[in-house]
Amino acid sequence: MRIAVTGASGFVGGAVAEAAEERGWHVIRYGRRLLPGLSVWDLGSGALSSPPAVDAVVHAGAHVADWGLPQLFHRVNVLGTEAVAATFPRVRLVHISSSSVYPWWQPCVDRPEDPVAGRYLNAYSSSKALAEAAAARHGNALILRPHGVYGPGDRTLLPRLISNVRHGRLLSVGGPDVRHQLTSIGNLARAALAACTSEATGPVNVADHRPVALGQVLREVLDNTGRSGVELAFIPVRAAMTLAASLEAVAGVARRPPRLTRYAVSQLGFERTYSTRRLREELGVVPVPSSFASAGEWIRDLG
Helix, strand or coil, X not given: CEEEEECCCCHHHHHXXXXXXXCCCEEEEEECCCXXXXXXXXXXXXXXXXXXXXXXXXXXXXXXXXXXXXXXXXXXXXXXXXXHHHHCCCCEEEXXXXXXXXXXXXXXXXXXXXCCCCCCCCHHHHHHHHHHHHHHCCCCEEEEEECCEECCCCCCHHHHHXXXXXXXXXXXXXXXXXXXXXXXXXXXXXXXXXXXXXXXXXXXXXXXXCCEEHHHHHHHHHHHCXXXXXXXXXXXXXXXHHHHHHHHHHHHHHCCCCCCCHHHHHHHHCCEEECCHXXXXXXXXXXCCCCCCCHHHHCCCCC
């Protein structure tokens, strides 16, 4: 196989590129900065004029944040996806989306690949929904929807949660028994490569073997990063939503990101579990269970 990977300098794109090369595939890596082994492509600037011949393209390039200018999310995530689809119109397109396209205001309980929600709390989620629509217009696209991607190279999800430790206590939202079906980077990379050779189209949920309780996840990560003495505490969802709305209002005036957003509350505080039937039956990927045993090796020391 000869594939192109966008966002190859990032967490997901880099893992997909490495997994493909381990299989002996030829990989053309694209990133927005000039780095060794990368070809520069600013996705928001439009399609490539002279694209290489490839069998498939994995589109992992995106602007990921729960706060920011809508114009930036639209430029990178929506226009960028349109540019990738236009650059590679006749080859397999594997688009890395997000479970944030599902309704934020209710739990996801073994949710199948339903249509997108239609209304969102932030520009990131709405841009991912529009990007999915752009990918679907390609005609030969499979859309992967992971939730809570973690693993070696993660500098966002679990490191950000651990950075909230204050005075021997980690404060989160929701409750310790809220179930989440996270996605290890290994499971996501395997799904992306399987999608390159599959004939399936449309959206496919990607998640680990079974759900885990939020309190269990946080406890394991704390213990495996040398923070076994840290106490866990939780803010109820309703109170957290009120607090986040206030912080967002202040942030809008101060023009700096809030410490807590309603999007983050919705993603952590409600159950987020997903049907992986299509992943297993149509892509042939049997996801492995969630594991945080090696978290100490890939979560940097955040104090």
